[in-house]
Amino acid sequence: xxxxxxxxxxxxxxxxxxxxxxxxxxxxxxxxxxxxxxxxxxxxxxxxxxxxxxxxxxxxxxxxxxxxxxxxxxxxxxxxxxxxxxxxxxxxxxxxxxxxxxxxxxxxxxxxxxxxxxxxxxxxxxxxxxxxxxxxxxxxxxxxxxxxxxxxxxxxxxxxxxxxxxxxxxxxxxxxxxxxxxxxxxxxxxxxxxxxxxxxxxxxxxxxxxxx
Numbered sequence: 342x343x344x345x346x347x348x349x350x351x352x353x354x355x356x357x358x359x360x361x362x363x364x365x366x367x368x369x370x371x372x373x374x375x376x377x378x379x380x381x382x383x384x385x386x387x388x389x390x391x392x393x394x395x396x397x398x399x400x401x402x403x404x405x406x407x408x409x410x411x412x413x414x415x416x417x418x419x420x421x422x423x424x425x426x427x428x429x430x431x432x433x434x435x436x437x438x439x440x441x442x443x444x445x446x447x448x449x450x451x452x453x454x455x456x457x458x459x460x461x462x463x464x465x466x467x468x469x470x471x472x473x474x475x476x477x478x479x480x481x482x483x484x485x486x487x488x489x490x491x492x493x494x495x496x497x498x499x500x501x502x503x504x505x506x507x508x509x510x511x512x513x514x515x516x517x518x519x520x521x522x523x524x525x526x527x528x529x530x531x532x533x534x535x536x537x538x539x540x541x542x543x544x545x546x547x548x549x550x551x552x553x
Contacts, residue, residue, distance in 0.1 A: 349398025349405045352457075356393060361464035361483055364491050368521040371458055371494075372513065373407050376530040378454065379509035382447040385418045387425060391453035392434045393460060418446055425449075433466055437475065438503050448503035451512070455498025462487055462495070476501070490517035 352370070356362065362370070374396070381388065390411060398405040414429055424444025436452035438445045459467045463483040470476045477499055484492070494517040497507040512518065513527065522530075 347397040347399050347408055349400045351394050352396040353393035362461045365521045367461040368518050370407055372518050372522055375509045375512045377409050378450055382509055387416055387447050388450050389414045389430050391450055392431050393457060437501055448506045451498050451506050455495055458495045
């Protein structure tokens, strides 16, 4: 896989430097990531290691494009019924079904995106509670002052069940993203996906991937 030189640093670094991002800045970043994931998932590609250190800005400018990198453990599934089995990924960002042994697919990426969304909006990831049944808690003070729409967006991504978790396509149409992106901007993102699909077909640089 070949990437253009990215000089803007990791998304992780921007969050650390700023503490947390505004809802608007977070929404623009998350819309970009939803757009990328919509394209990947349409081709059956599961990234499996979504985290802020695997997202880099093309340049240092405030409005720099964001690039998703490190497809080293990505894999492809055929159809909605195929499941990956390898327990892999960065634990803090990994969906619960990755560890339960029943297999997983593209919804696992969306759970990781939910962890990222919470991190952008509050400056830190949500907290896992202990006990036999692990659950997510949202104790950060910044969480309580976020808009109801943004909190709903995060919780829809962090559904413990992959069957009820929000998809990338649904996320693109969420009211919170639409609050900050015009219809033209959302249409442009959808068009980017459509043109990429027509012009390239399935990404050719992911033909050789690690086993499921």
